[in-house]
Amino acid sequence: MDFSAMKALDEKYVLQTYGRNQVAIDHGKGATLWDPQGKEYIDFTSGIGVCSLGYADGEWAKAIYDQAMKLGHISNLFYTEPYAKLASKLVPAANMAAAFFGNSGAEANEGMIKLARKYSFEKYGQGRAAIITLRNSFHGRTITTLKATGQDHFHDFFFPFTEGFRYAEANNMDSLREQAGDDVCGVMMELIQGEGGVNPLDADYVREVAKLCGEKDWLLLIDEVQTGMGRTGTMFAFQQFGISPDVVTFAKGIAGGLPFGGFMVNEKCRNVLRTGDHGSTFGGNPMSAAAANVIMDRLTPAFLSQVAEKGQYLRDSIAKLNSPYVSGIRGMGLMIGVGVQGMTHKELKDKLMEAGLLCLTAGKDTLRLLPPLVISREEIDKGLAIMAKVMR
Numbered sequence: 001m002d003f004s005a006m007k008a009l010d011e012k013y014v015l016q017t018y019g020r021n022q023v024a025i026d027h028g029k030g031a032t033l034w035d036p037q038g039k040e041y042i043d044f045t046s047g048i049g050v051c052s053l054g055y056a057d058g059e060w061a062k063a064i065y066d067q068a069m070k071l072g073h074i075s076n077l078f079y080t081e082p083y084a085k086l087a088s089k090l091v092p093a094a095n096m097a098a099a100f101f102g103n104s105g106a107e108a109n110e111g112m113i114k115l116a117r118k119y120s121f122e123k124y125g126q127g128r129a130a131i132i133t134l135r136n137s138f139h140g141r142t143i144t145t146l147k148a149t150g151q152d153h154f155h156d157f158f159f160p161f162t163e164g165f166r167y168a169e170a171n172n173m174d175s176l177r178e179q180a181g182d183d184v185c186g187v188m189m190e191l192i193q194g195e196g197g198v199n200p201l202d203a204d205y206v207r208e209v210a211k212l213c214g215e216k217d218w219l220l221l222i223d224e225v226q227t228g229m230g231r232t233g234t235m236f237a238f239q240q241f242g243i244s245p246d247v248v249t250f251a252k253g254i255a256g257g258l259p260f261g262g263f264m265v266n267e268k269c270r271n272v273l274r275t276g277d278h279g280s281t282f283g284g285n286p287m288s289a290a291a292a293n294v295i296m297d298r299l300t301p302a303f304l305s306q307v308a309e310k311g312q313y314l315r316d317s318i319a320k321l322n323s324p325y326v327s328g329i330r331g332m333g334l335m336i337g338v339g340v341q342g343m344t345h346k347e348l349k350d351k352l353m354e355a356g357l358l359c360l361t362a363g364k365d366t367l368r369l370l371p372p373l374v375i376s377r378e379e380i381d382k383g384l385a386i387m388a389k390v391m392r
Ligand SMILES: *Cc1c(COP(=O)(O)O)cnc(C)c1O
Pocket: 103, 104, 105, 106, 107, 109, 138, 139, 140, 141, 190, 194, 195, 223, 224, 225, 226, 251, 252, 261
C-alpha cells in the first residue's frame, strides 16, 4: 500500500488526534528506517524513546517469538518465568525493593500516585493527599496524570479533573516551599523534563528536594518514563543525581517496542499496596516481559558507558556545526535537546525529515533527539551530515 492510500484510510477511519508527520514507515534495521517507497531515514527518535535496541534486533525478535509460541498471556493470577526473572534483574539494577508491572507511562504514574496517597492515609489519616509537581512537566494523558502535568493547556475540556495537585517552579526551592502544607504527601518530578523541552533539573536542587521530602515524610516520586532504562547513560537518571527515590516509574524504553510500564518502590514503601489494592490485566505479560529481559541483559555497564559517550559525541558535534539556527544544547546521554532559533522547531524537524533524518520536537522551541541506544557511529555521522546540510 502506498502512502496516499494509507493516509486516505487513516483519515476516514481513525480519530485524528495526532499531529502526524507526512511519512509512512515500513521497516527498519539498527537506527535506519525506510518508507514504503524505499527512501532511507536515519532515526533520532526511537519512536519517542522506546526502541532502545533499534529495529529488527534479532535477539529481541526471537525472544518475543519463542515466548509467543510457548505462552503469550495468562494474567497475573499465575506466576510466569519472564516476569519473575525481569523483576530480579530490574529491581537490583535500580537499588529498589520491589516492582509493579503495568503497560504504559501514564498507568505507571497513576499507580505511583495511588501508592503515595495510600502511604499517607495509612500513616496520617485523611486530608494528606496533595502532590506537588513541577511547572512544565509531563506525566501522561489520563484524567489524573493530565492534572499532575504542570502545564495549564493540558487542563482544559475534560473537567472535573482529579483534585490534589499543586505546581512549583523547577529549580526553585522557595517556590516548592510556597506549595508546602500539612496536606502534602509527595513531590513528583522528571529529572530531565522531556516533553517540556529536554530541561535537566539542577542536581543541587534535586538533592534539596529529596532532603525536604525526607524531613516532612513526603514521598519522593520520580517519573523516569522517558529518562529510565539507559537513556541517559545510567540505568536510571536518578543514579546520576545522588538521590534515592521512594518510588520510581519506568515505561518507554523497557521492552524495546512492546507496551510495558511500571514502578519500583523502596523498602519503606514495600507493603503499601497489598492484595486487591492495584492490578492490571495485561501488566507484565510474558511476551513484553521476555522482550524486557533482553533489554536488561544488553544494558551492561560497558553498553551504558557507550550511551554516555555517543551522547557526548553527538552534542559536541552539533555544537561544532556552528549553526545559526541553534540557540543551545542540553541533555544527558542520548536524550538531547537542541534549542532552535530563526525558524520554528517544527519547521526544522520537517526540513531534516525531508533530507532523511527523523527527529522529535519538545516544548516551544526544542528539537528533541532520542536515537536508539544501539545507534552506530556511522549512523550518527550520517545524521550529523544531514544536520550540517540543512542547518548551516
Ligand atoms: C511519555 C511519558 C509519559 C506517558 O507515557 P505513556 O506511555 O504515553 O502513557 C509520562 N511521563 C513521562 C516523563 C513521559 O515522557
